[in-house]
Amino acid sequence: MVIKITNTEEMRAIEAAADEAGISYQTMMERAGQAAAERALQLIEHLSDPRVTVLIGPGNNGGDGLVTGLLIKQANEAADVRFYLLTERPEDDPYIPVIHEVGLFTALASDDGDKRVLRNMVASSDLVIDALFGIGIRLPLRDEAAKVLRAVRRGLLDREKEHKEAETWSINPAQAPSEAGSGVKILAIDGPSGLDFDTxxxxxxxxxxxxxxxxxxAKYGQLLFPGAQSVGQLTVANLGIPDKVKELKSIEATLLDAATVADLLPARNQDSNKGTFGKxxxxxxxxxxxxAANLAARSAYRSGVGLVSVASARPVAGMLAAATPEATWVLLPHDMGVVSDGATDMFFEEIGKYSALLIGPGMGQEDTTQRFLFQVLDHNRKQAVPKRRGLGFANLPPANDTEDDKAEASELPPLVIDADGLNMLSKEDEWWKHxxxxxxxxxxxxxxxRLTGLSIEEVQKDRFGIVSEKAKEWNTIILLKGAHTLIAEPKxxxxxxxxxxxxxxxxxTGDVLAGLIVGLLAQGMAPYDAACAGAYLHAFAGEFAAQALGPRSVIASDVIDALSSAFKALTPA
Ligand SMILES: NC(=O)C1=CN([C@@H]2O[C@H](COP(=O)(O)OP(=O)(O)OC[C@H]3O[C@@H](n4cnc5c(N)ncnc54)[C@H](O)[C@@H]3O)[C@@H](O)[C@H]2O)[C@@H](O)CC1
Ligand SMILES: Nc1ncnc2c1ncn2[C@@H]1O[C@H](COP(=O)(O)OP(=O)(O)O)[C@@H](O)[C@H]1O
Ligand SMILES: [K+]
Known part of the structure; x- marks a missing residue:
């Protein structure tokens, strides 16, 4: 199952189509509640008599919350489940009568003027479920809703204070504090209420x-900051909507998952040699x-590639050879320790042996290195004229369509450009044509x-829009790094x-990522797949490293060391 990403308008259309296909709104709501209850039950499974407060809004998000609360009670008789209603539910709500029948506690915001009841409910909870608003919200929040949320926060602080006070009776100065925070978990249904699901x-x-x-x-707003910060760990429940529903199928944005990545990875044959897995x-x-070269090379090797060569200025090789004993070296002509434009010929003598190429990490941005980069790209371009005609290379000599010309393909293997490679590109007009x-x-x-001429804020505010637009405009694959990294292609x-x-x-860590991607590319993965799988494995390794060492202390080499755990988890023996 592929996880799609939609905006709220697309989601409304999908819900309507699913309803038409026979999965009614009420069925969807019940399945939504079931999925949320499953997560909730896991969050409280270690407690013998868990106390759960469910915040209920006026719309379908609130409906999901009612189902969730009821199902928690049904599955765990010992749970004390109580509901706090922002407003009266609609007359025809099918769940309120059931709640009364079962005898679960409910409170209504309009009866709780100073919100004391709510504050106490939260302060005595192990789990708070936020089902006030989902995709139906239009910010800013109205007064009563904001008041309710503020009271919840106060309740959480009360709980935290109580927790800390209980601890201060005795302190062992040589021992770390037992648990940070109050111990209350917060589960949001569809997202924290107050999130704009589009922006x-x-x-x-x-x-x-x-x-x-x-x-x-998933919704765009769950993956964009600042909102993403408040989403926590995201689970997507597909509610049994068939993939063939056109409104769902046509969505091109997807959220990558482990099973998809595992399927992308190239199979390995036991009867292989180092040549089998590319160079x-x-x-x-x-x-x-x-x-940078060291990190990229070691990371590439961890991807399973047969051979990694580092092409660099001679003094760099001298400094690194001992630290990266598995790598082979191509010693390029240099100018005061940076690759120079005199290196192009030697580069082309060598490159034919390789199945993928990474250019950029730690190269610096000297003029001579920049000339080298563009000579490499343009030399390649000249060789590849017949293939590229009609793609906007107006200043190239006209091609004639003889068989010989057609046979002359690009001289470069699949290519990744990173770091200083990108910085050097951005200094040239219309660099993407190269x-x-x-x-x-x-x-x-x-x-x-730098590549777009926009500010960083502008890029971050519209990450999806910009990466998609530029992939089309530049006719290239772009991997935009950061939390919730994005990969886009021209189509x-x-x-x-x-x-x-x-x-x-x-x-x-960026050098580690670039090395990993070139290693996967060298093993024959399609470029888009290599970018996606490389980014996933890199971040997954980051999770392993963070678990082992704590996020604060992780350094790039730890991510390389954790790559094997990431690969092993995706492709168990
Ligand atoms: N249609 C369906 O059956 C499904 C919907 N689902 C749930 O339904 C949710 C969407 O439900 P709705 O469309 O009813 O919308 P919501 O329940 O998210 O919110 C709509 C309600 O919030 C109020 N509201 C909006 N902006 C407000 C503001 N600024 N301040 C205070 N109140 C405000 C509106 O007056 C309305 O009563 C989803 O997020 C999801 O949780 C799921 O059950 C999956 C299927
Ligand atoms: N908060 C974060 N969450 C997820 N990934 C992150 C986060 N911060 C950084 N990364 C990832 O770490 C890597 C950093 O790369 P980069 O900024 O190029 O660093 P460097 O140039 O120092 O190697 C990228 O893959 C990026 O996506
Ligand atoms: K919510």
């Missing part, structure tokens, strides 16, 4: 969820940035800002990663 903007009163359960598809060349490093087809660019938001596909993990926000 990721979020009301200041919104709660910060530990987990969110969303339905049918990656990494043009990287300069005297000032030595480590790229071979299907080149993968891997900018972080700062590099994307319109865009893929988001499910990971947000500050463990990766440390120098050199």
């Amino acid at each position: 990721g903007q979020i009301d200041t009163t919104a709660l910060t969820a530990d987990e969110t359960v969303t339905f049918i598809a 990656a060349m990494i043009v990287a490093g300069s005297v000032n940035y030595v480590g 790229l071979p087809e299907n080149t993968i660019l891997t900018p972080h938001p700062g590099e994307m800002a 319109g596909r865009v893929t988001a990663l499910p990971f947000k993990n500050d463990a990766l926000a440390t120098a050199g």
